Amino acid sequence: xxxxxxxxxxxxxxxxxxxxxxxxxxxxxxxxxxxKPRRNSKVVLIRHKDVLDDEGTIDRAIFEQMLDxxxxxxFGNDDPTACWKGLLKPTDTLGIKTNVYPPLPTPPExxxxxxxxxxxxxxxxxxxxxxxxxxxxxxxxQNATALLNARPxxxxxxxxxxxxxxxxxxxxxxxxxxxxxxADLGAIWNLPVCKxxxxxxxxxxxxxxxxxxxxxxxAPDAIWQYKGMFVSTDPVAVDALGVKLMEExxxxxxxxxxxxxxxxxxVGIADTSHGLGVANLDEIxxxxxxxxxxxxx
Amino acid sequence: MDLxxxxxxxxxxxxxxxxxxxxxxxxxxxxxxxxxxxxxxLSFAYQEMFVRYLxxxxxxxxxxxxxxxxxxxxxxxxxxxxxxxxxxxxxxxQYWSGQINFWKDRYYxxxxxxxxxxxSKRDVFDLARAIAANIPDEGQPPAILSLLPPEDLHEETIKxxxxxxxxxxxxxxSDSNILGLDSNTEAIIANYESGQEYRFLLVVRYxxxxxxxxxxxxxxxxxxxxxxxxxAVEIEExxxxxxxxxxxxxxxxxxxxxxxxxxxxxAATQDRIEGxxx
Numbered sequence: 200x201x202x203x204x205x206x207x208x209x210x211x212x213x214x215x216x217x218x219x220x221x222x223x224x225x226x227x228x229x230x231x232x233x234x235k236p237r238r239n240s241k242v243v244l245i246r247h248k249d250v251l252d253d254e255g256t257i258d259r260a261i262f263e264q265m266l267d268x269x270x271x272x273x274f275g276n277d278d279p280t281a282c283w284k285g286l287l288k289p290t291d292t293l294g295i296k297t298n299v300y301p302p303l304p305t306p307p308e309x310x311x312x313x314x315x316x317x318x319x320x321x322x323x324x325x326x327x328x329x330x331x332x333x334x335x336x337x338x339x340x341q342n343a344t345a346l347l348n349a350r351p352x353x354x355x356x357x358x359x360x361x362x363x364x365x366x367x368x369x370x371x372x373x374x375x376x377x378x379x380x381x382a383d384l385g386a387i388w389n390l391p392v393c394k395x396x397x398x399x400x401x402x403x404x405x406x407x408x409x410x411x412x413x414x415x416x417x418a419p420d421a422i423w424q425y426k427g428m429f430v431s432t433d434p435v436a437v438d439a440l441g442v443k444l445m446e447e448x449x450x451x452x453x454x455x456x457x458x459x460x461x462x463x464x465x466v467g468i469a470d471t472s473h474g475l476g477v478a479n480l481d482e483i484x485x486x487x488x489x490x491x492x493x494x495x496x
Numbered sequence: 497m498d499l500x501x502x503x504x505x506x507x508x509x510x511x512x513x514x515x516x517x518x519x520x521x522x523x524x525x526x527x528x529x530x531x532x533x534x535x536x537x538l539s540f541a542y543q544e545m546f547v548r549y550l551x552x553x554x555x556x557x558x559x560x561x562x563x564x565x566x567x568x569x570x571x572x573x574x575x576x577x578x579x580x581x582x583x584x585x586x587x588x589x590q591y592w593s594g595q596i597n598f599w600k601d602r603y604y605x606x607x608x609x610x611x612x613x614x615x616s617k618r619d620v621f622d623l624a625r626a627i628a629a630n631i632p633d634e635g636q637p638p639a640i641l642s643l644l645p646p647e648d649l650h651e652e653t654i655k656x657x658x659x660x661x662x663x664x665x666x667x668x669x670s671d672s673n674i675l676g677l678d679s680n681t682e683a684i685i686a687n688y689e690s691g692q693e694y695r696f697l698l699v700v701r702y703x704x705x706x707x708x709x710x711x712x713x714x715x716x717x718x719x720x721x722x723x724x725x726x727x728a729v730e731i732e733e734x735x736x737x738x739x740x741x742x743x744x745x746x747x748x749x750x751x752x753x754x755x756x757x758x759x760x761x762x763a764a765t766q767d768r769i770e771g772x773x774x
Contacts, residue, residue: 205718207670209731302610356577357533374527377535379661382671412577412592419612420593462665 239484240436240477244404245269246427246490251405255424257308265489266312269430270399272486280319286398287345289321294340294396295329296366298350302417303408305331305349309401313347334369335392346393348434349401352441353408356416357381359463360445362438363400364475367393380462385435385469402429402437409448423448426490435476436483438466440496443480447495499546499561502603502630508619510550510557521545539659540572541565555611557619561627562604567635568682572656574599579652585621586628587635596624601635640682642772643699643745645764653687667696667750674718675700675746676711688761696750697761705744712741719748727762728755738762742769 245268250261267279274282287293295313297305310329317327328339335341348363355361358381367387368376376384388394405428410421425444429437442463470478477483487494500518512518519529522544526534529547537545543563550557564570567587574588574597583589586605589598594616595608607624609616638656655666658681660673666685669675677683680703688695702708720729720739728738731750738758739748747765752758 205670205672205674207674207719208668209719357536373531374535379671380665382664412579412590412595412597416595416608417610418593418595419610462668464664464668 239482240431240433241273241484241486242429242431242433242436242440243269243273244427244429244440244485244487244494244496245272246425246487246494248426248490248492250426251424255406257306257405259308262306262308263312265428266309266316266401266430268488269401269428272488273430273432279316283316283320287317287320287322291317291320291322291326291345292339292342293317293322293327293345293347294334294337294343295327295347295349296334296369297329297331298361298366299331300351300353300361300417303351303353303406303422305351305403306405309349309403313349317347332369335371341392343392343396346397347399347401348397349403351403351405351407352429352444354411354421354445356411358384358465360438360442360466362441362466363402363434364388364438364466364469367397381465382468383473384465385473385475388434388469388475389473397434398432400429400431400434400437402441404428404441404444407441407445407448409445409452421452423452425493433476433483435466435469435478438463438469439478439480439483440485442466443496451493451495497563499544499563499603500548502561502605502627503548503559504623504626504630507550507557507623508552510552510619513549513551513556516549518546518548521547535661536576537562537564537573539657539662540569542569542573555609555613555616557607557609557616557623559623559627560606562606564599564602564604567599567602568638568656570599570602570604570635571637572658573604575655576657576662583621585624586631587637589624591617591621594620596620598624598628600628600631601633603631638682638684639772640684640699640701643765643768644684644686644697645688645761645768647764648688648690648695650687650689655685657683657685663698667698669719669750672718674715676702676707676714693753693757695752695757695761697765698746698748698750699765700746702744702746708741708744708746712739712746715739715746715748726755726759728752728758730755740766742766745769 245265247261247265250258270282271277271279276282297310314327328337330337348366350366353361358365364384370390370393404425406422407425408421429440431437467478469475521529543565545562548559578590580590583591586598586600594612597606605627607620658679660677683700685698723729728736731737736752736755736758737750740762747762749758749761
């Protein structure tokens, strides 16, 4: 046992209203006003009922409009180009961190849209890389001055949620971060290769995988055509909302929602121990725009 | 045993996939197959796995056979993710969304297709039953399961494990290993549901009473330092925890709605421990 102070569930309960086991996101202390919200983090959730057809094919034009509407809402500027110029500089070297999990990858359309917006800012094409695996071997990622982070929301057997925080695990040797259900994933973001570089996080919730059984599993039955995405500068906030959304989907889908597994505590720990962002839903300003049917959160 | 011999020679009209030959993965190479999820298997006595890919027209089917080293750990890996009703294959099984997982003897088996149709579902069931029949013996589930009091037990929530990392997956207590869990300890955690109450019962067996006693001192001083002589503490509003030492076992209850509820579950468990040969 190390000499460092032992932290227990009881400490987390005292310090934060985020459920440390990741199964609940708002504890009674906040509901009862015992803890006062102390910070603020803004997230835009945008949905459009026609962005996917019945086969799951993306309508590119609608998707483009959703991305523009999300950033203009997030930054309070009606001009999407101006928003991107606020995020990126022509002199940036850009890495777009994507995700290639075969059954549920980052939509290629989104990768292209982000590349196009970066080039519209003035970043040369050769200074932009869009990758998942191999980021540490890629010159643009090695020398990146800016990162964009885009990946789908899915349940994950080991870390509870495959979200924006976890998407940076390939900036180091992944097996070094699996301990204790990936509890300290938030610390990856303090590695020099990525610290302070991420300008925008997009947690894609077009077809979230809200439940899985067993390691590395995909199940078509647990796909929900939610047709949305969370957009924020705060990776913890989008993941905290992703956790909540999956929880609500399980409640809606199952007569008796599965309980007792799939800890998502790395999201809370990214806030409380690593200061990466805000996990407490009471401190997240969620702006919902677009299609609101079955929005669930 | 050569794991491939558990698979029937022919599987309906499914044929091997030319681009994906049979493969085996041991303790060192399992990460090549499933990346970080390999840690899940290595937290048990995993020995090796065998995978075969089959296809039929546009459909694909995958068979994974895992040698988990012993029957208790085969149960452990199965119980880790089970939910829903048992489908009667092997010694414990479930079907969900084109996928069957089951355990029998020291083996854990997963058969799955990503495209669930009536035909593929039938084939997945037939294949799983055939593999189960080819495993000649049954194994002993973890003996520690018998210590769980049956009243209010939500059976499908029973988890069996060895390591601190797995405990934290099911119920986070501390970022430090204050229960001294390691590959020589056996632990179970399960939910007891009654009305609006949802208690967790944790039972850990140590190699000997002395080790259990040492750990209990650390655990109790860290987790329940203000416990009175009755031993229960209100950790959060309306959520009580308590723990006792019983021979080589530490028993703890979490999230009980009252001190009495926590104590009753501890006492019922202790009674069962005293009823077995330690």
